[in-house]
Amino acid sequence: MKTIKYTGLIIFLIGLAIFTASLFTGSFGLNESELNTFIDSKGYKSEIIKNELKKAVVDQRNLNIFEFSSRIRGAYQASNDYYDGLIAKYDAEKNWDKKGEQFQYKIYGKPHTLSYDIAKKAGSGFIKENAGIMWWLTFGLGILGALLFILPNLILLGPKGIKNNGIFHEASTNRGWIAWIVLAFLVSFYLTLYFAPDYVVNWTFILDPMSKALNGGEASQWFVYGFLYCVIMLVMAARMYIKYRHNKYQIIRTTSVLFFQIVFAFLIPEIMTSLNMPGYDFKNAFPLDYDFFFEWNLKSLTESGSIGLFILVWGIVLTLIIVPLMVYFFGKRWYCSWVCGCGGLAETLGDPYRQNSDKSLNAWKMERWIIHAVLVFSVVMTIVTLYCYFSGAESLLGIKSQWIKDTYSFLIGAWFAGVIGTGFYPIFGNRVWCRFGCPLAAYLGIVQRFKSRFRITTNGGQCISCGNCSTYCEQGIDVRAYAQKGENIVRASCVGCGICSAVCPRGVLKLENGPEKGRINPTDVLLGNDVDLMDLVNQKQ
Amino acid sequence: MKHIVIIGNGISGVTAARHIRKLSDKKITIVSAETDYFFSRTALMYVYMGHMKFEHTQPYENWFWKKNNIELKKGYVKIVETKSKTLHFANGDALQYDKLIIATGSKPNKFGWPGQDLDGVMGMYHKQDLDNLEKYAPNNKVCKRAVIVGGGLIGIELAEMLHSRHIPVTFLVREASFWDAVLPKGESAMINREILSNGIDLRLGVNLKEIKADENGRVKSIIIQETGEEIPCNMVGLTAGVSPNIDFIKDSETSAELGRSIETGRGIKVNRYLETNISDIYAIGDCAEQHEGIDQRRPIEAVWYTGRMMGETVAQTICGNRIKYKPGHWFNSAKFIDIEYQTYGWVWAQPKDHESRFYWEHQDGKTCIHINYDKNTREFIGINTFGIRMRHEFFDNVLTQKHSVDYVLEHLADANFDPEFYKLHEKDIVAKFNKENNTNIQLKKKSWTRIFQTS
Numbered sequence: 001m002k003t004i005k006y007t008g009l010i011i012f013l014i015g016l017a018i019f020t021a022s023l024f025t026g027s028f029g030l031n032e033s034e035l036n037t038f039i040d041s042k043g044y045k046s047e048i049i050k051n052e053l054k055k056a057v058v059d060q061r062n063l064n065i066f067e068f069s070s071r072i073r074g075a076y077q078a079s080n081d082y083y084d085g086l087i088a089k090y091d092a093e094k095n096w097d098k099k100g101e102q103f104q105y106k107i108y109g110k111p112h113t114l115s116y117d118i119a120k121k122a123g124s125g126f127i128k129e130n131a132g133i134m135w136w137l138t139f140g141l142g143i144l145g146a147l148l149f150i151l152p153n154l155i156l157l158g159p160k161g162i163k164n165n166g167i168f169h170e171a172s173t174n175r176g177w178i179a180w181i182v183l184a185f186l187v188s189f190y191l192t193l194y195f196a197p198d199y200v201v202n203w204t205f206i207l208d209p210m211s212k213a214l215n216g217g218e219a220s221q222w223f224v225y226g227f228l229y230c231v232i233m234l235v236m237a238a239r240m241y242i243k244y245r246h247n248k249y250q251i252i253r254t255t256s257v258l259f260f261q262i263v264f265a266f267l268i269p270e271i272m273t274s275l276n277m278p279g280y281d282f283k284n285a286f287p288l289d290y291d292f293f294f295e296w297n298l299k300s301l302t303e304s305g306s307i308g309l310f311i312l313v314w315g316i317v318l319t320l321i322i323v324p325l326m327v328y329f330f331g332k333r334w335y336c337s338w339v340c341g342c343g344g345l346a347e348t349l350g351d352p353y354r355q356n357s358d359k360s361l362n363a364w365k366m367e368r369w370i371i372h373a374v375l376v377f378s379v380v381m382t383i384v385t386l387y388c389y390f391s392g393a394e395s396l397l398g399i400k401s402q403w404i405k406d407t408y409s410f411l412i413g414a415w416f417a418g419v420i421g422t423g424f425y426p427i428f429g430n431r432v433w434c435r436f437g438c439p440l441a442a443y444l445g446i447v448q449r450f451k452s453r454f455r456i457t458t459n460g461g462q463c464i465s466c467g468n469c470s471t472y473c474e475q476g477i478d479v480r481a482y483a484q485k486g487e488n489i490v491r492a493s494c495v496g497c498g499i500c501s502a503v504c505p506r507g508v509l510k511l512e513n514g515p516e517k518g519r520i521n522p523t524d525v526l527l528g529n530d531v532d533l534m535d536l537v538n539q540k541q
Numbered sequence: 542m543k544h545i546v547i548i549g550n551g552i553s554g555v556t557a558a559r560h561i562r563k564l565s566d567k568k569i570t571i572v573s574a575e576t577d578y579f580f581s582r583t584a585l586m587y588v589y590m591g592h593m594k595f596e597h598t599q600p601y602e603n604w605f606w607k608k609n610n611i612e613l614k615k616g617y618v619k620i621v622e623t624k625s626k627t628l629h630f631a632n633g634d635a636l637q638y639d640k641l642i643i644a645t646g647s648k649p650n651k652f653g654w655p656g657q658d659l660d661g662v663m664g665m666y667h668k669q670d671l672d673n674l675e676k677y678a679p680n681n682k683v684c685k686r687a688v689i690v691g692g693g694l695i696g697i698e699l700a701e702m703l704h705s706r707h708i709p710v711t712f713l714v715r716e717a718s719f720w721d722a723v724l725p726k727g728e729s730a731m732i733n734r735e736i737l738s739n740g741i742d743l744r745l746g747v748n749l750k751e752i753k754a755d756e757n758g759r760v761k762s763i764i765i766q767e768t769g770e771e772i773p774c775n776m777v778g779l780t781a782g783v784s785p786n787i788d789f790i791k792d793s794e795t796s797a798e799l800g801r802s803i804e805t806g807r808g809i810k811v812n813r814y815l816e817t818n819i820s821d822i823y824a825i826g827d828c829a830e831q832h833e834g835i836d837q838r839r840p841i842e843a844v845w846y847t848g849r850m851m852g853e854t855v856a857q858t859i860c861g862n863r864i865k866y867k868p869g870h871w872f873n874s875a876k877f878i879d880i881e882y883q884t885y886g887w888v889w890a891q892p893k894d895h896e897s898r899f900y901w902e903h904q905d906g907k908t909c910i911h912i913n914y915d916k917n918t919r920e921f922i923g924i925n926t927f928g929i930r931m932r933h934e935f936f937d938n939v940l941t942q943k944h945s946v947d948y949v950l951e952h953l954a955d956a957n958f959d960p961e962f963y964k965l966h967e968k969d970i971v972a973k974f975n976k977e978n979n980t981n982i983q984l985k986k987k988s989w990t991r992i993f994q995t996s
Binding site: 158159160161162164165166167168169170174246247248249252360361457459460461462464465466467468470471480481484498501502503505506507510511512514515517518 | 552581583584587588590591592593594597598599600602705706738739845846849850872874875876878879881883930931932933934937958959960961962963964989992993
């Protein structure tokens with residue numbers, strides 16, 4: 001069994017190595033007519049860009065993606081620099097008409113994104129020509145290897161039950177060198193994906209056939225990410241199913257997040273795109289879906305006929321009515337650990353790291369400041385955006401709509417949710433984003449704390465303060481602090497994953513939806529100890 | 542300002558300190574020779590197994606003590622001088638107290654076995670035992686086999702610990718079946734099976750004769766009394782129960798000029814107010830011995846929650862609200878490898894004359910319940926539950942209200958505390974009871990109203 005396991009690990013690492021190495025292969029270049037077609041399709045008015053691009057890449061067949069990207073970005077820079085020069089010149093001459101004319105020639109967009117668009121057309125080589133084989137060598141080997149690594153646990157872990165043996169002895173799960181390498185890999189992955197998508201264009205070639213089959217178009221970097229996300233969740237869900245096979249709550253919950261990720265976040269939007277509808281993830285609620293009220297989205301929805309209108313109404317109803325109502329009945333778990341994609345990744349890929357979340361009081365203080373600040377940020381951004389959308393103004397109270405959207409997208413959307421939120425799993429636990437950053441979680445948390453039927457019930461005086469619950473709480477809640485006092489746990493951040501209840505050796509904790517009365521039960525004296533119990537009861541009345 | 546000194550930083554002493562602090566601004570000092578900070582002893586096993594780090598066993602962060610103005614002193618108390626109210630430490634320090642709480646807990650029993658003090662022989666109780674275990678049994682290369690002597694809760698935990706590191710274990714149990722002085726036959730047999738199915742070499746009905754040393758004074762093997770069999774091993778765990786850790790009190794007795802000595806039996810004798818025979822000296826937790834057991838409890842209870850309750854109680858008394866220690870209805874819990882166990886009320890190993898029993902076991906052989914009730918009045922007396930979690934509050938209420946066994950069975954759904962979506966066995970259980978007893982008990986649906994009424 002161990003042989004199978006380690007063979008699996010080697011196969012997985014080979015797949016991962018090929019996947020990573022594939023980025024460094026292929027050659028990029030265009031001939032003149034291809035370039036012309038591209039420029040026409042983009043409708044550039046600049047007279048310089050054609051020449052610059054031609055100088056840079058035409059009839060160059062041996063450029064790798066990095067050199068190619070650098071030349072393309074250089075070409076755009078040169079073109080924009082030229083017109084900036086003219087603008088400055090006319091500005092100095094106070095020739096306003098001439099100055100105004102120049103702006104149309106400027107080419108806007110992130111340099112790496114412009115480069116990605118050309119690279120997608122300009123790539124050639126083994127990967128592009130053998131997407132099928134490459135799929136098997138990367139995704140195929142990765143999946144096969146990971147499953148071979150995971151499935152033997154069915155026997156290796158022993159009889160069903162909580163088997164956390166060795167978690168704090170392993171370099172991978174106890175913040176050792178493996179964890180740091182995984183962190184570095186994940187962070188690099190997200191940095192590249194978000195900020196230099198042209199560097200991962202080779203990955204999109206691998207998935208082009210699959211994307212065409214699903215939505216009719218070529219794969220983008222987001223298609224790669226979405227597909228990878230689903231694959232990782234599926235494989236790591238197999239691990240969950242084995243590890244918690246004695247615990248039906250975990251089995252059903254894992255199935256639920258898997259379903260919502262694959263069907264709602266991945267398949268439905270792809271199919272909608274293929275039907276010329278706006279691709280929409282029906283479970284992704286604002287403000288987690290922070291660009292729902294951005295002009296481009298509102299424009300796209302209002303121009304998409306009845307389905308667009310439906311999405312618009314659904315998105316608003318989801319956030320304002322469905323989400324809080326469901327939190328009232330079931331706690332925020334219905335979203336955070338049963339439906340949400342971020343939660344889904346955290347509960348599958350992230351499960352091996354849950355014990356690394358910080359349980360200190362300081363961490364809790366930081367958490368409350370940061371997550372609520374993000375909530376305020378998202379709401380302010382949306383108010384500014386909507387005001388500008390309806391009034392046609394560029395700013396509200398001095399806050400420029402474009403600036404605040406860009407800032408939020410960059411800081412929260414990319415850095416916090418992606419690079420930090422997922423990249424830091426191995427060291428800071430699997431809910432970094434959900435605990436410290438997610439504005440939707442903050443909103444749900446406020447509802448859960450003040451108006452909900454959900455609580456984790458503490459079973460009388462059975463707690464022995466062992467600390468398993470706190471150790472394995474991914475949200476960094478010091479569960480034991482409540483349990484050992486006989487208090488129920490009612491916390492804004494609890495996502496109801498149910499692991500505290502699972503790891504408790506004494507049957508002390510149970511996730512329950514019950515009447516609000518008696519939900520928060522400060523107990524001065526624990527059950528079982530008869531110290532003036534009647535007096536106490538009388539005092540309370 | 543009165544100075545309260547507490548010897549022992551376990552659950553009893555720390556609970557007492559916390560509650561005294563809640564109720565007053567007295568000066569509080571906690572003395573410990575074991576560790577700097579309070580930790581949960583019951584969690585030591587999880588540190589060895591790699592489920593947790595030692596710091597996770599500490600329920601309070603290190604700043605907690607200073608913030609709450611509770612002083613911590615590390616040191617070993619050698620003599621208690623009751624006349625001048627002074628503690629003398631092994632290193633020569635002295636400490637004055639106005640009121641003294643002794644909460645020194647237990648120590649593992651040793652019954653004078655030859656070789657019981659060799660290197661590689663240890664209990665599984667103190668932090669130091671954990672350190673020793675890491676030294677003598679870090680893996681199955683250093684420790685080719687371990688032998689555990691004594692089949693109680695700590696014994697099976699130690700077996701599970703060593704098993705988690707793939708160290709072969711021989712488990713010597715004096716009784717004919719595991720923990721059969723406490724568990725009835727069905728449950729005890731179930732745990733025997735659980736131990737064996739984990740590949741642990743369980744030897745029932747055998748005693749340790751001696752532990753043999755190699756040339757370096759380290760454990761080499763043990764000999765079984767009954768068969769004379771020699772079992773080579775590198776580590777021996779002595780887990781034949783615990784007894785009060787009060788040697789220093791007994792040592793203090795010898796010097797009469799230091800004041801009246803504290804009365805001891807197996808533990809420190811206390812009355813229902815947890816007061817010793819010397820005024821201003823109290824004893825709580827595992828080291829305290831009641832003159833007579835309360836209700837049907839034993840005079841000495843080495844249980845986590847009773848330590849905590851005694852701490853809560855003594856804090857009241859010390860802060861001017863003198864009250865009796867009233868532990869309420871018996872309950873307890875444990876986990877035997879993968880099988881969780883809870884008990885509420887009394888289910889003796891052997892039924893008493895007026896008692897009737899009902900036993901239900903699931904076909905998986907890992908789940909059962911055992912109910913004890915009065916043959917004549919049908920009053921519910923207690924329940925053992927294995928592999929099913931039950932609600933403490935429910936049974937506490939049943940016992941207080943003296944409900945019948947029929948009431949309990951009707952309301953089993955209210956009592957269940959398993960995680961959501963778990964398969965419930967209540968129908969099976971009630972059907973079996975009806976069949977065996979010719980009754981017609983109907984299971985009621987779970988009701989929140991009833992569950993909350995009990996509180």
